[in-house]
Amino acid sequence: MKNNGGRGLSPTNQLPPLTAQATMGLIARFVRSFAMNPRLFVLMFGLFILAMGGACAAPPTPDTAPGPTTAVVTAALTPTPDPYLNARLRMVEETMRRRGLKDERVLKVMEKVPRHEFVLPQYLPEAYADHPLPIGYGQTISQPYIVALMTELLQLEPHDKVLEIGTGSGYQAAVLAELVDEVWTIEIIPELAQSAAERLQRLGYTNVHIRTADGYYGWPEEQPFDAIIVTAAPDHIPQPLLAQLADGGVMVVPVGPPGGYQTLWQLIKTGDEVKAFNMGGVAFVPLVGGGQRGRGGQ
Numbered sequence: 001m002k003n004n005g006g007r008g009l010s011p012t013n014q015l016p017p018l019t020a021q022a023t024m025g026l027i028a029r030f031v032r033s034f035a036m037n038p039r040l041f042v043l044m045f046g047l048f049i050l051a052m053g054g055a056c057a058a059p060p061t062p063d064t065a066p067g068p069t070t071a072v073v074t075a076a077l078t079p080t081p082d083p084y085l086n087a088r089l090r091m092v093e094e095t096m097r098r099r100g101l102k103d104e105r106v107l108k109v110m111e112k113v114p115r116h117e118f119v120l121p122q123y124l125p126e127a128y129a130d131h132p133l134p135i136g137y138g139q140t141i142s143q144p145y146i147v148a149l150m151t152e153l154l155q156l157e158p159h160d161k162v163l164e165i166g167t168g169s170g171y172q173a174a175v176l177a178e179l180v181d182e183v184w185t186i187e188i189i190p191e192l193a194q195s196a197a198e199r200l201q202r203l204g205y206t207n208v209h210i211r212t213a214d215g216y217y218g219w220p221e222e223q224p225f226d227a228i229i230v231t232a233a234p235d236h237i238p239q240p241l242l243a244q245l246a247d248g249g250v251m252v253v254p255v256g257p258p259g260g261y262q263t264l265w266q267l268i269k270t271g272d273e274v275k276a277f278n279m280g281g282v283a284f285v286p287l288v289g290g291g292q293r294g295r296g297g298q
């Protein structure tokens with residue numbers, strides 16, 4: 001009490017005097033027994049050296065001590081393996097290259113963009129199958145082959161301004177965003193526009209501008225566009241979109257009656273002239289909104 005009191009230790013740090021005395025007595029008896037028995041002394045000394053050796057052999061060196069931290073850093077630096085990579089490569093090989101798509105820039109992008117991030121969880125096993133999938137609100141994410149074909153038909157250059165009508169899941173917009181500096185995309189269903197915007201942001205596509213509106217009328221403030229892609233089918237070519245196409249620009253649009261097959265058109269504008277190329281039959285969800293004849297906003 002007296003000694004410790006002077007150092008100002010708190011009561012919890014103090015050794016009770018009785019215990020100290022008892023401990024000292026024990027040590028004294030221990031030492032005396034060694035002195036009287038040299039063999040026991042040698043044995044205990046040997047054990048002591050061994051124990052010290054063990055302790056020195058495995059000190060917590062700086063290399064081993066921060067083990068968990070090192071592991072965490074390594075995990076952060078190593079990209080997570082993509083379990084869908086093989087499926088995606090196979091999709092591009094089997095459904096695109098073999099069927100005649102040739103634009104390597106587009107094909108490389110199709111190998112890169114994670115389509116599984118754009119489908120609903122229940123469709124994950126089909127994310128790389130070559131067919132459209134429901135995305136809610138009666139809409140679909142387009143068939144991968146058609147996405148690649150339409151992208152190829154746009155004949156994009158890196159600095160092109162591109163407008164997409166029908167954002168849907170945002171997948172086509174992501175493909176475009178890999179190929180050009182900036183993409184503008186319009187979706188008429190606010191919930192889809194919202195979730196596509198969040199998804200694209202999460203995946204790092206900062207060069208996509210999304211607007212909730214009737215895409216039939218285009219995005220006049222941003223015209224002219226070098227390329228316009230319409231991913232829902234109007235029953236006629238939307239004149240406002242044609243007007244917002246730059247001289248030399250390309251528009252790809254499926255045109256036809258709702259609920260059936262439509263014709264995919266590649267339109268190339270030169271001055272006042274528009275050349276139209278028929279690219280075959282396709283099946284798209286209808287473009288809805290004010291611009292549609294006789295259908296209103298269905």
Ligand code: SAH
Nearest residue numbers: 166168169171172188215231232287288289
């Ligand atoms: N490109 C999309 C799929 C398009 S599905 C993707 O990659 O996932 C067609 C989309 O067009 C639907 O989301 C539908 O809501 C939208 N749409 C239909 N009519 C529209 C209009 N008038 N303006 C803008 N979007 C429209």
